[in-house]
Amino acid sequence: MAQIAYSTKTTTGTPMGMPSSVGGLAPLEAEAVDLFVGLAQVVGLPKSVGQIYGLLYISVEPLSLDAVAVRLDISKGSASQGLKFLRSTGAIRLAELDGSRSDRYEAETGLRALASGFLKEQIEPHLESGEERLGRLRRLVAEAPATQRKVLAARVDRLGTWHQRAAGMLPLLIRFLGK
Amino acid sequence: MAQIAYSTKTTTGTPMGMPSSVGGLAPLEAEAVDLFVGLAQVVGLPKSVGQIYGLLYISVEPLSLDAVAVRLDISKGSASQGLKFLRSTGAIRLAELDGSRSDRYEAETGLRALASGFLKEQIEPHLESGEERLGRLRRLVAEAPATQRKVLAARVDRLGTWHQRAAGMLPLLIRFLGK
DNA sequence: CTGTGTGTTCAAGAATTTTTGAACTTTTGA
DNA sequence: TCAAAAGTTCAAAAATTCTTGAACACACAG
Structure with a gap:
């Protein structure tokens, strides 16, 4: 009797905590995304929010909503909602956009x-x-x-x-x- | 635009944070149970766990598994699992049983x-x-x-x-x- | 104006988590 | 030793939460 009820959120699929299910991401990005997905679970936020924050955190330059959706392979809807939430929380901010049509987001990295x-x-x-x-x-x-x-x-x-x-x-x- | 996504866990049913859905409980018990259900949600634990702890917290004397299940109107299975979890966490303990057949539980009230x-x-x-x-x-x-x-x-x-x-x-x- | 690129909303579907209930094990008292 | 009481387990059902995708806004360049 070692398993304790409710303590383990089954991380669907991938064996042994390896960077999971992330499609077109570089290994480093995948790993970062994964880390924040875990964190999100801990604090009770949806996975997509963790993914988005993770990607922005490790991204060298700001990303647009579409970029986020495409790279994480999530719907535009999810991306929009997740970004909205993260903005409202102060976890990400709009980057100064140098003459591009779309908004770009970057992670707030101050703990x-x-x-x-x-x-x-x-x-x-x-x-x-x-x-x-x-x-x-x-x-x-x-x-x-x-x-x-x-x-x-x-x-x-x-x-x-x-x-x-x-x-x-x-x-x-x-x-x-x-x- | 005031509603923030993901921030509100819809507390099924009852209007306006009044002691909810609790059948055969005294008003005080209902209120306590309700409070701990809320707390449970915050820390990401199932409602039943909150209910059980709440009932034990406000109960003047220790309760048996059956008493818990009956009074909260949850299945014996849930009660068993919830109690097990709470025990494993140290949130409740077995009371000294003075010659009764069943185990009785009481809440640990030290924060x-x-x-x-x-x-x-x-x-x-x-x-x-x-x-x-x-x-x-x-x-x-x-x-x-x-x-x-x-x-x-x-x-x-x-x-x-x-x-x-x-x-x-x-x-x-x-x-x-x-x- | 109008067409295109961006972004939002929200109902319906998918995925996940929790609860139930019935079968099973253990304990107790006679 | 046995029958009843107490407690546990776990697969299936119910409830909840998350994601999708299509319809809708909005802005802006042409």
Whole structure:
């Protein structure tokens, strides 16, 4: 009994963590794309987002939407959505375009910018809604049978502590990753 | 254009973040379960795992597998798998059973234990495999066209830095959450 | 204007993940 | 030793999430 449920996301196909399923990419690109696909999974983002970021990260010059779609062999739709998401997060930016028709994107490579973008987008909202939830819990505890009220109040308070810790951690994290 | 792709996991059904879909649970329990279901989604765990932990967290006394399954209205199979996972992670433990036939579970409520269990299970492995990946990337950069080699080497080095930062962060995180 | 190159949107299909339920194993108490 | 209770497993079904592709906008050069 060594396999632990839910801990392994089956990386479809390719044997033994070798650069997978990537068509017209140079080996280095394939490897980079693969790395970021893995990272994406960890933080719960779609594979395509990882692919796109990986390709831009390792690309020496900025790429257009079409270039991205073609080289990764994904649809224009996916590329568009993925790029939009990455832009909104601050993980990539529009490159200064020297007289070309299409927009070109390049990766933001500062860990701080990346991480803080991600944390702000994905974590902060949850912390805020947590606030309300805690309030509701406290109200409900007040209505609970008197016998249990004390224990329950303690539990809910502890949740409050968690919340504070988490909230306090965000800035700390960002600082640690800084520059 | 306010909606950001991928940022909203559609919480099936119930209007406006009110305690959802939970059958025979007291309002307080429902609310707690709901809170942990949300948390589970954030960290990428199945809903059932969140439900189970939530119920145990708010439960004044330890619960059996059957009790969990019945009260949450999930199958025995799910309950078994979820409990197993939570145990393996250290998020719950077997309660001392005073002469009852079945095993009873109770939630571990220490944030530190929880978080470090989670980090060790879900994050650490990725950091380790990252090691190898970096090695492979460096080798591939060496083979790249000389014109690009310098830029590429810089990028890959930066990834190395990321990796170090992340690795250094883990213990720091755990300490911060500590007791 | 109009035709072409770029980019976005979104419903339908594909892929993935989670849950179920029934068969099976283990444990317990008599 | 046996029957019932408790718990586990895993293939198939259900639910969810991601991707595609075609229809739609928009800008701009001719």
